[in-house]
Amino acid sequence: MSSAAASTTPLADEVTIIGAGPAGLMAACLLRQAKWNVEVLDQRFDVSARPANAASYNLTLTPAGRFVLAQADISMQDCGRPIVGRRILDAGGKVHGFRYGAATEDYLLSVPRHELIGRLCDRARSLGANIVGGVHVIRTDPTQGDVVVEEPSRALSRLQRKHLIAADGVYSTCRNDVVHATQAGMSLRDNGVVYTTLDIPTGEARASKLDPSWIHFSSGPGTMVIGLPNADESFSLVVEWSGGHTGTVEDRAQAEEILARFSLNRLIGLVPDATTALVGRRVRKFSYVACQRWETGRILLMGDAAHAMPPYLGAGVNTALVDAFAFAKAVERTTSFEEAACAYERERQEYVGNLDSLARQHEDALVSGEWGGPRWRLRQRIDRAAEQLLGRRTIYQHLIFDAPTKCVRGQIR
Numbered sequence: 158m159s160s161a162a163a164s165t166t167p168l169a170d171e172v173t174i175i176g177a178g179p180a181g182l183m184a185a186c187l188l189r190q191a192k193w194n195v196e197v198l199d200q201r202f203d204v205s206a207r208p209a210n211a212a213s214y215n216l217t218l219t220p221a222g223r224f225v226l227a228q229a230d231i232s233m234q235d236c237g238r239p240i241v242g243r244r245i246l247d248a249g250g251k252v253h254g255f256r257y258g259a260a261t262e263d264y265l266l267s268v269p270r271h272e273l274i275g276r277l278c279d280r281a282r283s284l285g286a287n288i289v290g291g292v293h294v295i296r297t298d299p300t301q302g303d304v305v306v307e308e309p310s311r312a313l314s315r316l317q318r319k320h321l322i323a324a325d326g327v328y329s330t331c332r333n334d335v336v337h338a339t340q341a342g343m344s345l346r347d348n349g350v351v352y353t354t355l356d357i358p359t360g361e362a363r364a365s366k367l368d369p370s371w372i373h374f375s376s377g378p379g380t381m382v383i384g385l386p387n388a389d390e391s392f393s394l395v396v397e398w399s400g401g402h403t404g405t406v407e408d409r410a411q412a413e414e415i416l417a418r419f420s421l422n423r424l425i426g427l428v429p430d431a432t433t434a435l436v437g438r439r440v441r442k443f444s445y446v447a448c449q450r451w452e453t454g455r456i457l458l459m460g461d462a463a464h465a466m467p468p469y470l471g472a473g474v475n476t477a478l479v480d481a482f483a484f485a486k487a488v489e490r491t492t493s494f495e496e497a498a499c500a501y502e503r504e505r506q507e508y509v510g511n512l513d514s515l516a517r518q519h520e521d522a523l524v525s526g527e528w529g530g531p532r533w534r535l536r537q538r539i540d541r542a543a544e545q546l547l548g549r550r551t552i553y554q555h556l557i558f559d560a561p562t563k564c565v566r567g568q569i570r
């Protein structure tokens with residue numbers, strides 16, 4: 158039995174969670190272990206299915222993310238690939254590699270998103286959570302706890318619920334209701350970058366000697382391709398470009414127009430028949446959120462609904478998992494949902510603020526072309542030398558590896 162399940166919980170209650178993503182499902186598992194009645198609502202009909210027209214992109218799990226999953230007896234080790242650092246494939250054909258750090262735990266586990274969701278779903282259901290798909294939440298009332306939902310039949314109904322956790326992602330419907338109720342500030346922005354996904358099969362990746370222990374980046378003017386390895390040594394690519402349109406890639410002409418931007422990209426060059434692969438894929442845009450208040454007493458925001466940041470730190474899913482853990486721990490220490498929600502917000506805001514600043518710095522460096530360039534590479538060398546000779550950790554290492562791990566492990570003892 159996990160430690161979370163073994164601890165004494167003074168408060169057993171009921172909660173409706175909106176969104177069956179990593180944050181919502183992790184919260185469902187942990188609150189079920191604390192004997193809460195848990196209902197999860199999601200707009201997708203089959204919550205754990207892989208989306209048909211988008212290869213599920215990969216996510217990187219940090220030590221803290223892996224630790225939180227282990228509290229619900231979930232391991233991703235068998236379907237993941239440990240990555241020890243970043244490799245930049247530069248336009249001149251050179252490869253520059255930088256390790257995340259010298260400590261044993263300084264690695265990320267690259268896992269397919271649909272596998273993570275599938276395992277979280279199975280675990281939440283086996284613990285007794287009621288997961289209901291095909292329910293689109295239209296709005297919430299943060300003072301009364303009411304939820305207006307569109308049922309699969311398209312009928313609208315009003316549900317009266319005691320407590321709500323809004324884990325409905327970056328385009329959260331519930332966030333506006335919380336912001337309105339608390340009169341807090343929030344920003345929602347996008348930097349004009351859109352993305353889609355492609356895959357490099359195992360054979361092509363091996364033949365080209367792409368090392369599956371590293372995350373690979375290959376960029377050009379206004380473009381970036383990120384390759385994350387899978388357990389079978391194939392690579393899952395996130396393909397990004399500036400100024401594109403969202404929607405589905407309709408035909409070969411549109412696919413070729415997109416691919417023309419990547420004509421010299423070394424990772425795209427390894428995708429067999431990229432034009433055919435791209436037709437039918439969905440193109441989405443990256444959006445970012447910073448929200449001053451995350452709770453109203455009756456409803457609280459978790460994961461991307463509260464704080465979506467640029468994905469280049471590989472921190473979003475881990476922050477979502479640690480959010481769920483922090484709330485479950487706050488519940489153990491307090492006597493009401495309201496108190497736990499306040500404690501959770503206080504505890505998480507500072508860390509997330511620091512992470513957001515760092516994510517924006519990374520984004521600026523990527524957009525300006527500085528990232529991967531000579532100055533950036535020199536900085537990486539200096540940082541690695543400082544770590545080896547003086548034991549000094551960078552802000553990146555502190556925020557991704559050290560602080561969240563210390564925080565989650567510290568709460569369990």
Ligand SMILES: Cc1cc2nc3c(=O)[nH]c(=O)nc-3n(C[C@H](O)[C@H](O)[C@H](O)COP(=O)(O)OP(=O)(O)OC[C@H]3O[C@@H](n4cnc5c(N)ncnc54)[C@H](O)[C@@H]3O)c2cc1C
Nearest residue numbers: 176178179180199200217294325326460461471472473474
């Ligand atoms: C291309 C890409 C690559 C990324 N790579 C990484 C990475 O390598 N490492 C990392 O840590 N993070 C990464 N991230 C970020 C990470 O995916 C998110 O931070 C994480 O998924 C947030 O989890 P969440 O549960 O808060 O929200 P989500 O995963 O967005 O889940 C929200 C859920 O709510 C449901 N929903 C939404 N609206 C409604 C509604 N109105 N009614 C009912 N249900 C609703 C959705 O169907 C969904 O199931 C990446 C993101 C992208 C887009």
